[in-house]
Amino acid sequence: MLAKIQVLHPGLYTSIQDLGRFCFGKFGVPQSGVMDSYSAKIANLLLNNSEDAPVLEITQMGPKLQFSEATIISICGAFINPKLNGNDILNHSVIAVKKDDVLTFGKLEYGCRAYVAIFGGFKVDLVLNSASWYEGVTNQFKLHKGDELYFTPTAPLGNQHHSGLKIKTDYIKEMVIPTFKGPEFDFLTKAQQQHLHSACFTIDKKNNRMAVQLEEPLENDLKAIITGPVLPGTIQLTPSGNLIVLMRDCQTTGGYPRILQISEEGINSLSQKLAGDRIKFILPILK
Amino acid sequence: MSKKYPFFSPMGDKAILIEFGPEISEITLQKVLICKKHIEIIRSKEIVEVINTYCSLLITYVCTIENVYNEFLALKSLISEADIGKNINSKLYHIPVCYEEEFGLDLYLLASQNKLSISEIIDLHTSPIYTVCFIGFLPGFLYLGGLDKKLIISRRSTPRMKVEKGAVGIGENQTGIYPKSSPGGWQIIGNSPVNFFDKKELPPCQILAGDKVKFYSVKKQEYLAIIDEMDNSNFQLKSENYVG
8 A cells, every 4th residue: 555645735846756767868758857866866875765766856945745654754955944844854864754744845045956755765657667757758747736646654664874875965056067078069169168168157047957058158150060969968059159058858859069068966066056056167077 | 170970979978979970861861870770789788778860879878988989999890890781671651641721830831932832732741751860859759851842941930839739840851740739940731640659658659760751641530530549549550661
């Protein structure tokens, strides 16, 4: 028998994600998956879950959730002042939840996305081998008021905390994003390449699971490319100079020049940035 | 800067891009698809998947690539042993399209800009055997090569907020079908009742890169009947083996 979580309030943009939907890019299906893979994995490992168990991804403003049975949960990533029945709880700890307990969140302190893991993982139907919600592939793409989530109930357990687990949080505020050259990097002028090295960029309001846009334009006269493959972490440069960083829900192909490719760590850092935050690229890291 | 093709470059530390030359042509696509198949078979254990477009292959790896230059060399030799001249076994699918005014929102624009009658447009669009170059943009969106030059028309200057599921469009020298409703900038000339993406099926797309497609015109009544059959899973796309 599965136990239920009642969604009393959905939060700003809350979805179920695992590490992604792989092997279906050739059918035009985005990878999806948790935006910040580091925090999601840690949240699972704290509970002895496999690191790819489905978690709840919370964006800036948390949901209000009521548990129908006892379990244990953990929260990692952004710190959004989580509370259980109104009492403060901490990120990076194993939290025992009793029947009818209510989980809420308060003010966002740092980061952008928090991950709630639950013992055994959230139970959702797999679509194309993944639990990750994505509009058009899964029936649901974000949480709504009145929804129900499911988990396997468990008797309250002792402290499960991995004493050996070292948890990093500095990457959440890290402004330096490690990058590689993209396929069209060498078409930029030396001055443009230099500018990418040295300048700071600001996260634009237009940022979501598909892409993060940067405010400062990079003037250029690069030609469009013949539609080619792109990946999460690919930075595209549009003719009007917009820098678009593709994120986990991005399409599989695109026609703008791909000037940089950010690393997995960089994608995780960028996932924790809010509009107005500043970033800087270090490049290129080539082996 | 000029590149020597095939050109190998890393895309991050878990993917390698192979570019075969900046052109859209049947010859390049064949080369791309044959190399793709060869890499998929030989490297099945190390790779997540290989995605192709008109003239590129993107190989994504399960693990971080230890030495990217060694991997370039290995892929180079794989590519050189792939039998480029070989024909790929493919299927030809016959796709119904309703070109009536109700669906063909931009038919009149295309007719006046390209100085064609509506029936000429339908003839020109249903005559060729198109090649499925790749699937991208949306799950199940087939990029089809082989459009008659007389039908080339630029994309809309402002994309539509919503293009209907099944819409058949033309963007420059490409034609394709929107597998679900979505924003889109292509000029719409008809609608197909066929489902091109089914998330409950593995694989989720029946038609694959390298397959062939030919359109046939249906009246609204037949269009609606096919939608009914699709809903009851009674509709089978007509297909045959294609050697070309």
